[in-house]
Amino acid sequence: MSGTRRRFFQDAAVFGAGLFGLRETLHAGTPESTLQSPHENENGRHHSPYGSRGPHPAQARAVVRDHALPMVTPDVADLAHEMDGDIKIFHVVAEPVKRKIAPFKTIDAWGYNGSCPGPTIQVQQGDRLRVVFENRLPESTSLHWHGLELPIEQDGVPYISQKPVAPGEKYVYEFTVHQEGTFFYHAHSAMQEMMGQIGFFVAHPERDYKPRVDHDYGLILQEWAVLPSNTVPNTAAMEFNWLTFNGVSAPMTTPLLARLGSRVRLRILNLGMDHHPVHLHGHQFVVTGTEGGRAPESTWCPMNTVLMGVAQARVVEFEAKYPGAWMIHCHLPHHMMNSMMDLMRDRQIQTADQTEAKAMGQMESLARSVPFQHVHPFPVAPDAESVPGFPQDAFMEMGMDDVVEKPETYGLPRNWSAGMMGMMTMIRVLPDKEYDAILSKKKTASPSAQEEHHHES
Numbered sequence: 001m002s003g004t005r006r007r008f009f010q011d012a013a014v015f016g017a018g019l020f021g022l023r024e025t026l027h028a029g030t031p032e033s034t035l036q037s038p039h040e041n042e043n044g045r046h047h048s049p050y051g052s053r054g055p056h057p058a059q060a061r062a063v064v065r066d067h068a069l070p071m072v073t074p075d076v077a078d079l080a081h082e083m084d085g086d087i088k089i090f091h092v093v094a095e096p097v098k099r100k101i102a103p104f105k106t107i108d109a110w111g112y113n114g115s116c117p118g119p120t121i122q123v124q125q126g127d128r129l130r131v132v133f134e135n136r137l138p139e140s141t142s143l144h145w146h147g148l149e150l151p152i153e154q155d156g157v158p159y160i161s162q163k164p165v166a167p168g169e170k171y172v173y174e175f176t177v178h179q180e181g182t183f184f185y186h187a188h189s190a191m192q193e194m195m196g197q198i199g200f201f202v203a204h205p206e207r208d209y210k211p212r213v214d215h216d217y218g219l220i221l222q223e224w225a226v227l228p229s230n231t232v233p234n235t236a237a238m239e240f241n242w243l244t245f246n247g248v249s250a251p252m253t254t255p256l257l258a259r260l261g262s263r264v265r266l267r268i269l270n271l272g273m274d275h276h277p278v279h280l281h282g283h284q285f286v287v288t289g290t291e292g293g294r295a296p297e298s299t300w301c302p303m304n305t306v307l308m309g310v311a312q313a314r315v316v317e318f319e320a321k322y323p324g325a326w327m328i329h330c331h332l333p334h335h336m337m338n339s340m341m342d343l344m345r346d347r348q349i350q351t352a353d354q355t356e357a358k359a360m361g362q363m364e365s366l367a368r369s370v371p372f373q374h375v376h377p378f379p380v381a382p383d384a385e386s387v388p389g390f391p392q393d394a395f396m397e398m399g400m401d402d403v404v405e406k407p408e409t410y411g412l413p414r415n416w417s418a419g420m421m422g423m424m425t426m427i428r429v430l431p432d433k434e435y436d437a438i439l440s441k442k443k444t445a446s447p448s449a450q451e452e453h454h455h456e457s
């Protein structure tokens with residue numbers, strides 16, 4: 001496996017060649033070849049989800065700086081870099097971004113390099129970086145490196161550590177990363193943060209974490225207040241109607257994939273107004289790191305819900321022991337749904353004069369106006385209308401399997417998308433055959449082919 005990481009960055013550099021060549025990188029996504037398979041990584045595996053203190057043959061080799069497994073940020077690309085001697089050069093552009101957060105909802109967010117959240121920056125502990133930052137926003141901004149220990153003039157706080165970067169201007173940040181861990185970059189301006197200006201900054205350790213993992217995924221949690229028939233987030237709002245992982249609401253979130261028996265790392269990052277208790281189904285995990293870096297193994301304890309406070313990162317690891325499509329979601333009830341307000345407009349269901357036939361009629365006309373394939377009622381009792389409180393979830397089930405279809409959804413049960421909303425994704429723990437089938441689909445599928453693909457149902 002030595003060289004995998006080097007190859008990854010070489011590939012990325014080729015994709016991103018040129019000052020503003022990032023868009024190609026964004027569309028290209030993270031090359032699949034960067035994923036280590038569990039078989040390749042066999043020596044690094046442990047069967048305890050809580051790791052092991054013992055020395056290990058693979059780790060005893062003490063290979064430095066080229067074994068790190070790149071993190072994959074579903075629905076968000078990596079930022080490529082160029083080299084100038086030993087210095088890694090990244091180009092970061094702050095700019096307005098149109099982000100499709102659901103099949104029927106595109107918002108006017110702000111982000112970086114055409115992406116919201118911004119593209120993921122991955123470096124190696126010890127790297128020297130130069131970040132050429134350009135502001136294409138209509139107002140001044142700066143870049144703050146959250147959690148990094150660096151000279152004050154690199155801290156990215158307007159007036160305190162630097163002059164604000166005016167529209168059209170550039171600013172060069174340069175520093176050495178002596179830490180390892182899960183950090184992030186963001187505008188140090190509250191409203192700009194709420195417009196989406198955040199991205200992952202991952203510093204891979206000089207020596208691999210133990211035990212090693214086979215999959216490494218990142219999720220950024222964001223919430224949005226977008227009024228009906230509007231596209232601009234209301235950054236002054238204190239209530240939110242859209243909840244996203246990596247800039248998309250379920251079921252548009254791309255499922256994570258894990259080979260059965262592999263060890264998975266999940267890095268979660270929250271920068272918004274709310275805390276989010278993120279829950280994993282069917283498995284127990286341990287928190288192996290925070291926004292401050294790797295946590296000592298003595299602190300790891302089993303859990304399956306991690307409370308994500310604002311400005312925190314949490315890194316959890318688990319053994320993908322049980323096959324299935326396992327939910328990963330914020331457990332706040334209102335964060336497990338998408339806003340219906342846009343869809344309903346003046347047809348909002350009035351509970352007082354609600355009848356099943358009328359509700360279904362509304363939902364069906366709605367389904368015709370947006371790309372849903374089917375609207376199913378949950379079965380309801382014959383006397384449902386006589387029960388105070390009815391309906392609650394009875395008319396909420398809207399399948400859109402075909403609209404959100406991609407290789408990662410291959411083989412999911414019919415109408416799976418009806419059970420997924422809001423701040424939600426899944427990890428599909430798959431035996432070799434199914435895992436490999438999806439991987440080969442990913443290799444053959446081109447983004448344009450996926451967009452044009454339609455099912456007759």
Ligand SMILES: [Cu+2]
Nearest residue numbers: 276330332335
């Ligand atoms: Cu939440």
